[in-house]
Structures are given as C-alpha cells and as structure tokens.
Amino acid sequence: MTPSLPDTYRHRGQRRSLVTLLREQRGIRDERVLAAIGAVPRHLFFASAFEAHAYQDKAFPIGEGQTISQPSTVAYQTELLDVRPGQRILEIGTGSGYQFAVLCQLTEQVQSIEFNPVLYERGRQRLAALGLPTAGLHLGDGSLGLPALAPYDGILVTAGAPALPPALLRQLRIGGRLVVPVGAADLGQQQLLRITREGPETFAREAFGDCRFVPLLGAAGWAS
Ligand code: SAM
Numbered sequence: 001m002t003p004s005l006p007d008t009y010r011h012r013g014q015r016r017s018l019v020t021l022l023r024e025q026r027g028i029r030d031e032r033v034l035a036a037i038g039a040v041p042r043h044l045f046f047a048s049a050f051e052a053h054a055y056q057d058k059a060f061p062i063g064e065g066q067t068i069s070q071p072s073t074v075a076y077q078t079e080l081l082d083v084r085p086g087q088r089i090l091e092i093g094t095g096s097g098y099q100f101a102v103l104c105q106l107t108e109q110v111q112s113i114e115f116n117p118v119l120y121e122r123g124r125q126r127l128a129a130l131g132l133p134t135a136g137l138h139l140g141d142g143s144l145g146l147p148a149l150a151p152y153d154g155i156l157v158t159a160g161a162p163a164l165p166p167a168l169l170r171q172l173r174i175g176g177r178l179v180v181p182v183g184a185a186d187l188g189q190q191q192l193l194r195i196t197r198e199g200p201e202t203f204a205r206e207a208f209g210d211c212r213f214v215p216l217l218g219a220a221g222w223a224s
Contacts, residue, residue: 007041014055015042018071021057026072030079036105037075042068044130045096064116066214068096069158073211077156080179080194080208083107087153090171092142092216097123099158101132108133111149113142115217141218145171152176160190160213165220172197181213188212 019038022028043054046068050060059067069077078099083089083106094100094114100123103110110133114120120139128134138146143165145155150171157168157180168178176197183190192208215222 011041011043011055018055018057022072022075026057026075028072028075028079030082032083032106033075033078036078036102037071039105040098040101042071042098045098045101045126062096062119063122064118066095066116066119068098069213074099074102076208077158077179077192078102078106080192081154081156081177083154088149088151088173089154089156090146090149090152091156091158092145092168093158094123094137095119095158097127097132099156100137101127101130103156104132111136111138111146113138113140113146115139115141143167143216143218143220147171154179157181157216158213159216159221161216161220162222163220164193164195165216167220169195169197169203174199181211
C-alpha cells in the first residue's frame with residue numbers, strides 16, 4: 001500500500017519486540033494495526049538522540065512543546081478507529097507524522113492537519129523523504145476539521161479537546177467514527193471517547209478510560 005520505508009535489521013528486530021509487547025501486554029488485538037506498527041520505522045520520526053529508545057513504549061518530545069504519542073496510544077486509537085481499506089480518514093494533529101504513516105498502511109485516503117507551522121513543515125519534509133504521500137497534509141486549525149474533503153469514515157484527534165468539536169461531528173459519514181480525547185483543562189487528563197454517527201442527528205458515545213494528551217488548540221480547542 002505504501003512504499004517500503006528505509007530501515008535496518010536491528011530496528012526491525014526491535015519493532016517486532018514492540019509489536020509483541022502491544023499484543024501480549026497492552027491488549028491490542030487488531031492484527032492489521034499491529035502489522036501497520038510493525039511496518040513503520042518509528043526511529044525516523046524524532047531526534048536521533050532518542051533513537052536507542054525508539055521502540056520502547058514511550059512518548060518523546062518533537063519540538064514546539066509537542067510530543068509523539070507512545071506506541072500503545074497510537075495503536076489503541078487506531079484500533080478504535082477501525083480503518084478499512086478505501087475508507088477516508090482525517091487525523092487532527094500531524095505532529096511528527098508517525099500516526100499519519102501508520103494510518104497510510106491501512107488506507108490510501110488519509111488527510112492530516114497540523115496547527116503549528118514549524119511542525120507542519122518538518123513533518124512534510126520528513127514524510128516526503130520517506131516517500132510517503134504528502135498531498136494529504138494540511139496546515140490549519142483541525143478543530144474545524146477539513147470540510148472540503150468531508151465526509152470521513154473516521155476522524156482521529158491526537159490532542160485533548162475541551163468538548164466534542166461540533167465541526168468534526170458534522171464531517172462524519174453516517175456510520176463514521178470520531179476518536180477523541182476530551183477533558184477539563186484543570187485535570188490535565190482526558191477521557192478517550194469514540195463517537196459513532198448513527199444517523200444525520202444521532203450519535204452513539206463510548207468511553208475507553210483516562211488518557212493524557214497535549215491540548216487541542218484552535219477555535220474548538222483551548223486558547224493558545
Ligand atoms: N499525531 C502526532 C504524531 O504522530 O507525532 C502526535 C500529535 S501531538 C500529541 C498533538 C499535535 O496536535 C501537535 O503537533 C499539535 O501541534 C497539534 N495540534 C494542536 N491543536 C491543533 C489543531 N487545532 N489543529 C491541528 N493540530 C493541532
């Protein structure tokens with residue numbers, strides 16, 4: 001589905017161990033998600049100073065006060081999104097581009113928006129260097145979604161929102177899923193929610209426990 005990415009024997013071995021950890025100790029069941037994590041060289045998505053730890057289940061700084069989420073979080077959010085080949089997916093918060101690269105293993109139709117211009121440009125250059133499709137990358141306020149390409153089968157928010165962003169609900173296809181961390185600022189943590197659009201005005205809500213993400217900024221996010 002995507003070109004084979006630059007890699008090494010050592011990193012492939014470390015990634016196999018990470019996939020085993022996600023399957024046996026983090027409860028990730030979807031083999032398509034595990035294969036996608038197994039295919040993307042995470043060590044190429046942040047500063048080489050962290051390379052030795054790239055396949056541990058840890059988050060790392062990516063500059064501009066932002067982070068690349070830990071692999072178990074990426075895998076769990078992706079599993080909840082339940083992406084099928086051919087489906088149209090929108091990610092909010094491109095950051096390093098790692099989650100985008102994982103999603104690109106599952107469908108060819110992935111869009112991603114980043115709010116921070118420095119991270120947007122860095123991510124674009126990195127993904128281009130890896131031969132991944134950069135036409136799906138956008139600079140802007142993802143809390144408003146990307147209406148021009150709606151509706152989406154799945155929308156994945158990788159930052160914590162104060163409430164469900166109304167524009168994202170409107171841009172879901174019937175049957176589409178929004179996976180989003182939502183929570184009050186003072187707690188510094190959120191609940192991971194999955195909202196399924198069951199009809200034009202009908203949404204089902206499921207909660208999947210506490211999580212901790214950097215804040216979603218923008219019109220339907222927190223003030224920057
Ligand atoms: N998915 C990213 C990855 O794989 O590296 C990690 C995302 S990081 C936890 C959250 C990202 O959301 C940051 O890059 C941040 O700049 C971005 N962000 C925050 N508010 C945003 C908004 N309104 N629209 C788009 N991106 C936003």
